[in-house]
Amino acid sequence: MERKKFLKNSFLGITTVLTGASLSGDNKKRNNPGVDDCSVSPGETKGPFPTKTPAEMVKSNITSDRKGIALLINLTVIDKTNNCKPVPGAPVDIWHCDKDGNYSEYGNHPMQKNDLTSAHFLRGRQTTDEHGRVSFLSIYPGWYNGRAPHIHLEIFDKNGRSLLVTQVAFPEEVSRKVYSSTFYSSRGQADTPNDRDNVFADSLSEQMGTITGNMTDGFTLSSTIVVRS
Numbered sequence: 001m002e003r004k005k006f007l008k009n010s011f012l013g014i015t016t017v018l019t020g021a022s023l024s025g026d027n028k029k030r031n032n033p034g035v036d037d038c039s040v041s042p043g044e045t046k047g048p049f050p051t052k053t054p055a056e057m058v059k060s061n062i063t064s065d066r067k068g069i070a071l072l073i074n075l076t077v078i079d080k081t082n083n084c085k086p087v088p089g090a091p092v093d094i095w096h097c098d099k100d101g102n103y104s105e106y107g108n109h110p111m112q113k114n115d116l117t118s119a120h121f122l123r124g125r126q127t128t129d130e131h132g133r134v135s136f137l138s139i140y141p142g143w144y145n146g147r148a149p150h151i152h153l154e155i156f157d158k159n160g161r162s163l164l165v166t167q168v169a170f171p172e173e174v175s176r177k178v179y180s181s182t183f184y185s186s187r188g189q190a191d192t193p194n195d196r197d198n199v200f201a202d203s204l205s206e207q208m209g210t211i212t213g214n215m216t217d218g219f220t221l222s223s224t225i226v227v228r229s
Contacts, residue, residue, distance in 0.1 A: 038084035041166045041226045042203040047152055048111055049103035051123045054093045054154075061137040064121035068099045068139030068183050070218030077132045077155055081229045086132025089158045090227075094136055095123040096151040099184050101144030111144065140178050140219060141170075143190040148197040149175050155227050163227040168209045169200045170221070177215060 051057055073094065077087040097103050104123060107115030122141075126134040143149050149170040155163045172194060179189050194200050200207055213219035 038078065038080055038226055039206070040080050040228050041164060042206055044152075044165055044167045044199055046154065046165050047167075048109065049095065049097075049106050050152070050154075051093055051095050052105050054091075054123075054125050057093070057120065057123050057125050059124045060126055060135065062094065062122050062124035063138055064104075064119070066098045066121045066139055068142075069178055069181065069215065071138045071140045072213075072218065072220045073136040073138055073151070074220060074222045075134050075153070076222075076224045077128050077134070078224060078226055079229050080226050084226070086128070086130070087155075087157075087227065087229070088128055088130045088132060090128045090132070090163070091125055091156045091160070092128060092134045093123075093125050093154040093156075094138075094151060096138070096141040097144060098122060099139065099142040100187060101142045140175075140184075142184060142187060143175075143179075143192070146192055146198075148172075148192050148194045148200060149190055150197075150199070151221075153225065155225060157229060163229060164225065166225060167199055167207060168221070168223045169194050169197070169204060169207050170209060171211055174211050174219065181215060 075092060077090050077092065078084050079087045095103070098121065102112055102114050102116055104116050104119040104121045106112055107117045122138060124136055126136065128134045141149050141151060150167045152165075152167055154165045157163055172190075175190060178184055179187065194204050194208075197204075209221045209223045211219050211221055
């Protein structure tokens with residue numbers, strides 16, 4: 001299925017059968033960076049809302065019942081220790097907030113009053129293919145006080161050892177457009193720019209994702225994550 005149709009169908013809420021081929025199609029067009037581009041991605045905290053039972057969240061479509069502009073997340077994992085070659089068979093966990101800045105699995109928290117402890121949206125786990133690639137279908141994340149828009153990632157080796165916890169940032173010009181749209185406008189614009197975010201301020205160039213797409217058909221976020229095995 002073409003990316004445009006794939007995103008648009010998902011955006012409209014049409015049930016679509018998700019396959020590894022359709023999810024990873026865009027990634028096949030990308031080249032892995034060479035050794036000169038290969039520095040280990042910044043390690044970050046899991047934050048206050050990590051997934052409680054990641055092994056139970058094995059799915060590629062993490063949207064659940066959340067509404068928003070479709071986002072296809074394409075990640076490539078490479079290993080600094082192994083001459084920056086792709087890492088196959090690596091479980092990758094992802095989690096982020098919804099359009100209103102809320103995380104599933106939490107509630108009655110100093111940073112989130114809404115009780116969503118029984119929900120599991122916008123969380124998932126997939127395993128990298130032979131090219132170190134993994135993809136998730138989601139929605140463009142919202143924001144919450146004190147943080148720029150972001151997604152959380154944790155990469156493991158085949159034995160379940162955590163290799164890296166990191167975060168990916170979004171270009172502000174894209175976020176501004178998204179937050180002016182129908183689904184997001186009630187929240188207004190993010191209160192914290194990337195360069196004043198306490199996570200990204202010192203490493204923004206290393207954690208900025210690449211965005212393609214548009215407001216009608218949805219966006220694709222692409223990022224290469226460098227780990228050390």
